[in-house]
Amino acid sequence: MGAVRIALRRGEPMLWGVAGLGLVVAGWAAVAAAGVVPASGLPGPVAVGRAFASLLGDADFVREYLDTLATWAVSLGLAVVVSIPLGLLIGYLEPLARASSLVIDIGRAMPVVTLIPAAIVLVGLGPQMKISVVTFSVFWIVLVNTIYGVRSVEPLALRVAQALKFGRVETMRRVLLPTTLPYVVTGIRIATGIAFVVTLSAELLGATTGVGTVLVSYQEAQRADAVYAGVLAVSITGMVLNIAAQLTERRVIRWRPSGQE
Template sequence: MQGTLTRVKTVVFSGIRGSAAIVVLAFVWELAPRLSLVDATFLPPLSKVLAAWWELVLSGALLENFQASIIRSVSGLLLAICLSIPLGLAIGYYKPIAVILSPVLELFRNTAALALLPVFILILGIGETSKISIVLFACTWPILLNTVNGVRNVDPLLVKSARSLGLGSLKLFLKVILPASLPSIFTGIRLAGASSILVLIAAEMVGAKAGLGYFINYTQYNFQIPEMYAGILTISALGLAINQGLVMIERRFSGWKTN
């Protein structure tokens, strides 16, 4: 019983410490415009932004754009996971595949995704395909490179011990290489999750008729400043939600890992 209470207190105090900086930031945001430390026209108080956010939720305008963005973001991220993890495992485990593919991968991984946005739009148009494709491209590289790195940095002692026990190549891969690579793979997925939001928002600002990036651009052009900040806060919340979801999945599959 005492141990349970101690754990609860630890979690509560950790949550308080973790949210202290956010509370201070919100307090400064609210007071700075009201004390004329910044121009309230361009940075309205947080309370006005939250009021505008709530009105957008009630009207359905925010939900419509939120749905468009999250579908594009998650679709591109899932496609990148399905493509990059098997390819990264193959490159990291089989040297002949690495020799063949490494030059091409080096060429494309050093190309910024947003630099290719005009190409995606020209070839695929301004519809959903181009948005999902640019997210797929941006998310592929962190997952792929971290997967390759995870496979190549498996402790050699683990591999030698497994071989000494008579494990064949397939069982060695499934029981030793893959589980040991999971932390690095999930690091890549979390980095890709952040990229999926950032790249998508930029793409929506350039050419889209819906989405949070489009919404922010629209409100900025129409000088709806509180609504613009409401869209920005929604993007931050979306990124946080995706990251926390990935952390929970990582804990589920990497429960054996010591912190």
């Protein structure tokens, strides 16, 4: 009985979540059945469920969906590869930090979606446009988190490294990286969701490939059930990516410096 009670307690948040989702779906079905909103604008959950199952078997939809995931993965990977070494250098070298502070402030404050027209002019409507916009959007997140991580290193640790005659590369590897890693992983977790959202935004506003373009075509064809089914697909994907990022963060980082958010 004790084991059963523990299992129930652990599963209680999930049960509440399922119950809440069930209430939302029930309310949705009631609104659709009552005709409060025309079916052309809000089809019922059964119709959307059928459309969702149909999309999973649609080769064109699957191809564009995989294109979106590929854009997300490549963009996030590029941002991480470039921003982490640069963030280590900026955080470690004070002259470089002072020289780059204004550029970083401008870059991180810039509304990324407004750059889509400029990116289209620069590289066209192909995959390069999406990758450039998404990479730019998440580059600053990982960069700033890395810089904060370097600045959180205890000065005593740096003095010890200096006393041991560590070079800059060895100091970064043995002193800076272990302390900075929690900040870096947190930055990547945050960037994971934002990269997916910006990828979809670029596809909705101006790309020629990706699941966002498919949703636009469904909207133009007034296929409301397919639109909602596509929204459901990308919502589930975003949730899965977020959960995966959180689990990875917990596995990689089993401790956090005090005060880290």
